[in-house]
Amino acid sequence: MNNSFTRPLAVVTGASNGIGYELAKQFARNGFDLLITSTGDSINKAAHALAELGTKVETVEADLATYDGVEKLYKQIQATGRPVDAIAINAGVGVGGDFARETDLKDELNLINLNVVSAVHLAKRVVKDMVDRDRGRILFTSSIAALMPGPFEAVYAASKAFIHSFSEALRNELKDTGVTVTSLMPGPTDTNFFHRAGMDDTRVGANEKDDPAQVAKQGFEALMAGKDAVIAGSLKTKIQGNVSKVLPDTANAEQHRQLTEPGSAHK
Numbered sequence: 298m299n300n301s302f303t304r305p306l307a308v309v310t311g312a313s314n315g316i317g318y319e320l321a322k323q324f325a326r327n328g329f330d331l332l333i334t335s336t337g338d339s340i341n342k343a344a345h346a347l348a349e350l351g352t353k354v355e356t357v358e359a360d361l362a363t364y365d366g367v368e369k370l371y372k373q374i375q376a377t378g379r380p381v382d383a384i385a386i387n388a389g390v391g392v393g394g395d396f397a398r399e400t401d402l403k404d405e406l407n408l409i410n411l412n413v414v415s416a417v418h419l420a421k422r423v424v425k426d427m428v429d430r431d432r433g434r435i436l437f438t439s440s441i442a443a444l445m446p447g448p449f450e451a452v453y454a455a456s457k458a459f460i461h462s463f464s465e466a467l468r469n470e471l472k473d474t475g476v477t478v479t480s481l482m483p484g485p486t487d488t489n490f491f492h493r494a495g496m497d498d499t500r501v502g503a504n505e506k507d508d509p510a511q512v513a514k515q516g517f518e519a520l521m522a523g524k525d526a527v528i529a530g531s532l533k534t535k536i537q538g539n540v541s542k543v544l545p546d547t548a549n550a551e552q553h554r555q556l557t558e559p560g561s562a563h564k
Contacts, residue, residue, distance in 0.1 A: 498563070
């Protein structure tokens with residue numbers, strides 16, 4: 298038998314950079330072959346670097362914010378002829394700014410399509426296959442933003458609250474199976490997220506952030522341990538996330554505002 302088929306297969310979305318790329322590295326270093334996806338040809342550069350870790354890597358260029366993009370990825374998964382042992386549903390985007398007066402509806406609907414709709418769509422395809430085999434691991438990238446209202450990231454924070462709730466509910470539904478579901482909840486992480494979201498002039502955009510490699514390692518370890526959720530990153534992030542669980546929404550919203558209000562980097 299081809300040795301590659303004796304290795305487990307992991308699928309990682311949004312894997313060309315940031316947390317997704319670091320998650321792919323974790324899988325590669327722990328004996329998984331990879332099927333990775335993102336928009337654009339930057340995925341090929343990531344694949345080359347990952348292959349140097351001694352793993353087999355396949356790529357799919359797909360816009361998961363579209364129905365056809367998710368179906369393209371799933372067809373490629375099927376074409377491998379291999380079961381998916383683990384999947385990190387990680388692809389996401391942010392939009393920063395005042396909802397009523399600054400942000401663009403098109404951008405926010407695209408955010409919902411990528412962060413929420415594609416996650417449900419891909420899970421619907423992959424989870425059934427895992428349940429049929431009674432085996433698999435699913436990691437959803439949520440955020441500590443799921444634990445609080447997010448002024449000036451209103452749609453983003455709501456999308457991550459959806460993902461966390463969906464992850465926990467799916468985990469409960471599957472508790473009598475061999476399939477585990479884990480919610481990864483990072484805090485502000487040193488990726489291009491804030492720049493892409495137009496948040497360079499915010500306090501959170503300008504402040505020091507967590508290392509994506511650390512976040513991914515903690516997420517991978519939680520996934521392999523079958524944990525329900527992990528607040529990942531620095532001790533500061535873990536404290537912030539846990540404090541958010543007990544504060545009222547009004548207090549959480551005000552604290553979030555201080556980090557994300559446009560111009561707050563200069564205050």
